[in-house]
Amino acid sequence: MSAEKTPRDLARGQLPPLYLPIEIKSREFRAKLLLACHAAEAGFPVVLGSHQEFSRRLPSLPPGIYAEKAIHATCLHDVLRDRVCGNRVVAWCEEGLNIFNHDFYGRVRVSPEVVSHLDRFFAWGANQAEAVATAAPSIAPRTVLAGNPRFDVLRPPFRQALEPSAQRLRDEYGPFLLVNTNFAIFNNYFSYDFFLAKKIYATAALCEDLRDFLHDWYEYTRETFERFKAVVRRLGREFPELRIIVRPHPSENRENWERATEGLDNVLVRMEGSAIPWILASRAMMHNNCTTGVEAYVLGKPVVSYRPVRDQRYAQELSNAVSRAAFDEDAAVAALREAMAEPEHSEGYAVLAPAAQAVVDRYVANLGGRFSCEIMVEALKDLAQRTSSAKAGGRFERVAPPLSLQTKLAWRLREFKVSGRAKLSRLAGGGKQDFAYEKHKFPGVDPEEIASRLEFFRQATGRFGNVRASRVSGSRTLFCVEA
Numbered sequence: 001m002s003a004e005k006t007p008r009d010l011a012r013g014q015l016p017p018l019y020l021p022i023e024i025k026s027r028e029f030r031a032k033l034l035l036a037c038h039a040a041e042a043g044f045p046v047v048l049g050s051h052q053e054f055s056r057r058l059p060s061l062p063p064g065i066y067a068e069k070a071i072h073a074t075c076l077h078d079v080l081r082d083r084v085c086g087n088r089v090v091a092w093c094e095e096g097l098n099i100f101n102h103d104f105y106g107r108v109r110v111s112p113e114v115v116s117h118l119d120r121f122f123a124w125g126a127n128q129a130e131a132v133a134t135a136a137p138s139i140a141p142r143t144v145l146a147g148n149p150r151f152d153v154l155r156p157p158f159r160q161a162l163e164p165s166a167q168r169l170r171d172e173y174g175p176f177l178l179v180n181t182n183f184a185i186f187n188n189y190f191s192y193d194f195f196l197a198k199k200i201y202a203t204a205a206l207c208e209d210l211r212d213f214l215h216d217w218y219e220y221t222r223e224t225f226e227r228f229k230a231v232v233r234r235l236g237r238e239f240p241e242l243r244i245i246v247r248p249h250p251s252e253n254r255e256n257w258e259r260a261t262e263g264l265d266n267v268l269v270r271m272e273g274s275a276i277p278w279i280l281a282s283r284a285m286m287h288n289n290c291t292t293g294v295e296a297y298v299l300g301k302p303v304v305s306y307r308p309v310r311d312q313r314y315a316q317e318l319s320n321a322v323s324r325a326a327f328d329e330d331a332a333v334a335a336l337r338e339a340m341a342e343p344e345h346s347e348g349y350a351v352l353a354p355a356a357q358a359v360v361d362r363y364v365a366n367l368g369g370r371f372s373c374e375i376m377v378e379a380l381k382d383l384a385q386r387t388s389s390a391k392a393g394g395r396f397e398r399v400a401p402p403l404s405l406q407t408k409l410a411w412r413l414r415e416f417k418v419s420g421r422a423k424l425s426r427l428a429g430g431g432k433q434d435f436a437y438e439k440h441k442f443p444g445v446d447p448e449e450i451a452s453r454l455e456f457f458r459q460a461t462g463r464f465g466n467v468r469a470s471r472v473s474g475s476r477t478l479f480c481v482e483a
Helices: 024-040 051-058 074-086 102-107 126-135 137-142 163-173 194-201 207-240 254-260 275-281 291-298 316-321 328-342 354-363 372-391 405-427 431-440 447-461
Strands: 017-023 047-051 063-069 088-092 120-123 143-145 176-178 243-247 266-268 286-287 303-306 322-325 466-471 479-482
Touching: 017 024, 017 051, 024 047, 024 275, 024 447, 024 479, 047 051, 051 074, 063 074, 063 372, 074 088, 074 286, 074 405, 074 479, 088 372, 102 126, 102 207, 120 126, 120 275, 120 372, 126 137, 126 143, 126 354, 137 143, 143 372, 176 207, 176 275, 207 243, 207 254, 207 266, 207 328, 243 275, 254 266, 254 405, 275 291, 286 291, 286 328, 291 303, 291 316, 303 328, 316 354, 322 328, 447 466, 447 479
Parallel strands: 017 047, 017 063, 063 088, 088 120, 120 143, 176 243, 176 286, 243 266, 286 303, 303 322
Antiparallel strands: 047 479, 466 479
């Protein structure tokens, strides 16, 4: 690990700093570090770490390119912060792969005002790009069909390098079935009614049809969650020779799963680390409407989609296309037995029917050929060079008009109020649950972990030999990756 980097150090390169915030470490850390390696080789000094610390530290960092993780309306304050601090803004949507339908996604996940501030938008694939462009047509010329680095790390040569981590899980737990859950709408980290209170009751602006859609989604999730608890207990009895590992979504309440599986010695609830080694180590995997189903497909693992409650409005086409379906407990048991009896596709990408393959191709760009990281870095470098040319007197098509003084002052006033309320809450002993939740999603990162991951990428690719990492001075979670 190199010496600490100061903000002044970050501004000395030929290319501006690239800022990569991470919200959920288990979901994003490995992929964004790989993106950082590619960007560092291209000449960017890259800073990655907790998005919470970025929120506090960004005003003290030199202007660069900031990558937002979402484009919904509640991101507007953060996007304005990025621009007030002098940054170009790009974005992708971590939740944009599995989309119920274009109308719902556009109304809930896409804000035309947020999009108006973006210089580039990186889409998972053509399906998401169409959904975003329908809600915010101005983004179409600035959209890049990039895929996502989260799938890069599942492809060769990284898949082979993941095997030691998977083997350690096999050694510890023996043969096991993996159940990945995705029920934070109901079984939320904070409470069962958190989604209702935050998304429905507290949002007076929702029109009636969207309010009904969200409320029905909550009820659909509640019933599916209850049926999943029952099938997990059934699996524990049907497969006594195996462990059943339940991995809740990071935003779920783990304790509810532990209570639901009490008394079954071969059923364990685990949330540690990334889902990827767990998928690789498993005999087969079961899910419901979860992106991990697609990840299992890319890794060549047999995967079952358990769908005991059927409502086409909430069926995720992609996850179901790559999975064998089971609609009741008997079918789930039978499907898992069949899945375990079939040979695994060690090179990934199980053979799909033509219709299912067409779904995959529409949803996910760049599962073969060039890596998503390479496409993103190419677009980022073009943006940086255009920006540099504009500063030197050249032409650059400005995406959004300059922020007015009134807008900047309004943002600073709101930021002062928000930070002031947060400080008063902490002094009064409040905010402990929010802090615990943030620690739950991003438990921290240390230099040894960064160094280990960099070595992992070097051994897997034979590249990145001159890429190094160092802590940003005065920070707890921000690290600079550069070549």
